[in-house]
Amino acid sequence: MKNSQFPYGINAWIFLNEDEPPKTNYNNPDSCFQSLIKYNVYNSVSSLGIAFFEVVPATKGTTIKIGDSSHPGGLTNQDYLNSVLKDARQVNPNIKFLTTMVYSGDNTLASIFSSGGNEQEEATNFATNLVAYLKETGMNGLDVDWEGDVSTRMTQSQFKILFSTIRLVFDKQPVKYYLSFTPAWPTNSIDYSTVNNAFDFVSPQFYDGMPLYEFISAGISPEKIGYGAQFEPGNAAPNSSAQQVWSEVFDGFTSNGGSYDYQDIFMWRFNSGNFQFEQAQFMILNQLANPLPSNAFDDTPIVGAAGNPNITQMTIRSGDVLDAIQTVNTGTGPYNTGTQGNNKGVFTLLQHGGNSGVAKTIDIPLNDPIVAISGYTDVWYGWQCVSQITLTGKSGASYGPFGTMSDSVMQTPFKQSAEAGQSLVAFKGSTITVPLANGSYTEVIASLNAVFAKPFVAQEINEKTLSM
Incomplete structure (x- = not known):
């Protein structure tokens, strides 16, 4: 790395559906969610991707909402979302929140487009409603998990129309809104020129086994590439420790004779059944990328x-x-x-x-x-x-x-x-x-x-x- 600071930070996802340990809920002192607060894990996070949001009908077109799930004690995902936004900001006032979109089922981004509809109008309505949602909640952008149904049900033309329109609407706002793309693998439904022009950064899910060169060969600009990491059981190197991930990203990478730095690190996730390991490794990774500023x-x-x-x-x-x-x-x-x-x-x-x-x-x-x-x-x-x-x-x-x-x-x-x-x-x-x-x-x-x-x-x- 030429610079210890990644332009788009050290980021992580959190999946609101899952409670760990089982039968705890958000408010239980032993829960994975309270650990993030108690140990100031949020202080290490640049952007938090909150999973998973769905596309739903709006008064005009479509908008987004957090997916439904029930939790012990009668709490809902909306309750969890409200708590995460409040508590993470209290720990880290500079944290950014990304709405990570669901990748499977009937409510992915592909459902924005209707059979025989005006695709540009549908994309514009969605982008307008999306910005309204982000303003209302104080969130900072959209993260696209590209795999599964969304990648097979959206055409390349729709991809170009949707994300070019979101970028255009985002850029008209008085504050910066971010577009993040996190593909599991390249697909024919991706318009790569749109990826390079519309998205701020791209964090391939390297833990799924697809190598870097496949994404670049498909057409993603090396100047956009970040690094997708994961510390869940069963993973092999380089996803076994913070030091392994750091050794992968420290020197950046080369492509077609050029040298490039990774734009971010994005980790899946803070609350699996391995949450103590995940949260602590993430904090170590952040210290590797951003050394302590004082002698303490x-x-x-x-x-x-x-x-x-x-x-x-x-x-x-x-x-x-x-x-x-x-x-x-x-x-x-x-x-x-x-x-x-x-x-x-x-x-x-x-x-x-x-x-x-x-x-x-x-x-x-x-x-x-x-x-x-x-x-x-x-x-x-x-x-x-x-x-x-x-x-x-x-x-x-x-x-x-x-x-x-x-x-x-x-x-x-x-x-x-x-x-x-x-x-x-x-x-x-x-x-x-x-x-x-x-x-x-x-x-x-x-x-x-x-x-x-x-x-x-x-x-x-x-x-x-x-x-x-």
Whole structure:
């Protein structure tokens, strides 16, 4: 990537029909929907595609509405939509919302056109009503999931008329409205010049197995291409972790001798039966794309979204002082199964600190988690930093010490211990940039606090406990 910021952001879908864990509803504290709020997952989202909207009759022509589905406690999809729009905005005032259109059944975008009707008039009426809906709800655009019935029932001519008309009506508005195209595969019903002229970005569903070159060969401009990702069970690389997806998109791609950056990443989805894994991987992916703007770090929200899984591996860089830490957490709960079907969700968090010192990787058994860290802070060549740490497992196993404390003064000991039933799940702290003898600079750990918690496993609940 020439720029760490994707022009159209790091995006995700949410499917309102599904409640996870089963029998919870939107308002249950353990639900996948509340996790997005509690752990500030929405802060990592540029655009949220809300699935699935349907085409329905209007006073004049057709418009859209959220699809129907009932939920425990008597709630409806419309209730869920209202809550998502309100709650996500409170977490992230800059978030954008896209109406993701249904791809199967009789209420897809293809149903805008009637047999023998005036197709341009039908497209214009729909586009006008669509803008009215977006204005009323405060949503920001239309996302087209292109597969299934919509791709077989709409003709290429209708495709051109509809999306060219929507673009024209969108561009007449005083605010920006977005058109997103998310095809599962190329089809003959796509008018590719319209894709390139009308849509802001295109995020192929690469997790369905269709390679990039097939979309470009079909006629989609490489300048429009984003990346469709998925972290659901059964997926193979590169959809097994945030780092795998990042390795795919970081360098962009080449096409016909040209080099291109991906325009966005779009992830399906926030609330499957693997929702703890999905939400946490999405947050890690966002940090990879948009590095922390300050020297402070806090892995607590990511690990919380993952269900507070134990740290099972740490890479520690140290010399005179503690240069850097990086953790790998492994979750085993039913909503954190990863993608490989082994009932384990593995999270590699980002490194905090620089690349000086000597790296040492330690493996920590799941059944013997870390329950205490101890060490020293001091002043090293005038810099306040953490000079040494030692980790202690539940069994008494000791790891370290890491950091020799050479050339340090004013050594101050510290110890942080878990309460009964808790273990080490994350760190928060800060780094500081220091000069090296060769004239270059590096970061070292300036402050460090352990986060202890009990692994959280969301449970099914009795519907009688739910309330509106």
